[in-house]
Amino acid sequence: MNNCMYCGEPKSARPMWSTLFWPERLTSLCESCASSFPLLTNQGCPSCMKQAGSDICSDCLQWETSDYQAVLDKNVSLYSYNYFIRDYVAQWKYRGDYALGKVFEQAFRQLFQRHFSNQQYFAVPIPLSDERMQERGFNQAAELADFTGATQIEVLGRKHGEKQSKRSKRHRMRADNPFYLLGESPRYTVLIDDIYTTGATLRHAAQVLKENGAQKIAACTLIRG
């Protein structure tokens, strides 16, 4: 393929040196697209990677005084949020284009292995509801979980309901937990999703596992929104 899989422009103008850094991306994306993903370079909040200084952020402090205290150890992400990655991920998710997700494989695996190689962690993708899965035929979180190299288990189900993004943050924190357990909860779990925004979805999922015997639960996400 001589054209960029995403924008359709010819790829021929890319400099040779860049293949050293992004070998996988460059097989399918042009230089301009490949360099538009906003890589997180600072740790930010040690608990969630929010880019606001190097102390525990106010969101995390709030979580730790709520019903969700000590449910989620930490979140790590690969990218921050910008318009480019927003549109790219939308196309990947809603069109179910597996190849668009594939460009994240190497970097996502490295992120996972850098943070979660010291325990026998299982990768648990945040599920879609059955209805949503039927509609799309594709769960981007499961594709990301494939990339980690860890054993992937689907122990969570998800009730179908109102889209969370339409609710206020306050409402979201109080909303009924949409997740339920399908199998045995692993002791060490890394939840996998495409984006960490408020952290509510991941904490709902973590709470179900924690109540059912999980010891340690963290999250590994593509984007820190």
Ligand SMILES: [Zn+2]
């Ligand atoms: Zn392109």
Ligand SMILES: [Zn+2]
């Ligand atoms: Zn934080």
